[in-house]
Amino acid sequence: MTNQQFINFAKFKVQQWLPRNADNMDGISTDDIFVVWYAKTLQNQKALLGTRFANYYFECTYNGDKEEMYMDVYDKVQNVCIKPKKD
Template identity: 50%
Template sequence: MQEKAKQIVVDYFNARVDKTDKKKITVDDVYVVWFCKTLQNWKALLSTNVPDNMYYELTYNGDKHETYVDAYRKWENVRVADK
């Protein structure tokens, strides 16, 4: 499942990368940040070693045998201290 998720991110990235960047990635460039499986469904958060601040949320619907990809760009990381 995690290897499938990585390959989906590779395919997604390589299909959309700006051709002038001359950059293609492989599964070795993708890492899983978080993964959870419940019954026939799973969800994974992934990122790549490409410095583009993107991360990917993949949701697999086991009933329909479909995977949904949400691609996000990290906007900022803010520290919030406990009061």
């Protein structure tokens, strides 16, 4: 699987997951899903994806040996601003 094929497949799977599991996600497009980070090592690939329309974070991992993709979904629980102390 090429890099772009993997990214397209991951975005498509996120697009399928959202309407089934999140409110008001009907009609979401793969154009609404963005890649935050991507890496490839040998035959394996990983992408972290998100969308501005939901508080979910997606981690898609492709196992090239088994030709399988795994998708982990995380929910944003809290956003905390922490400022370091100045010395």
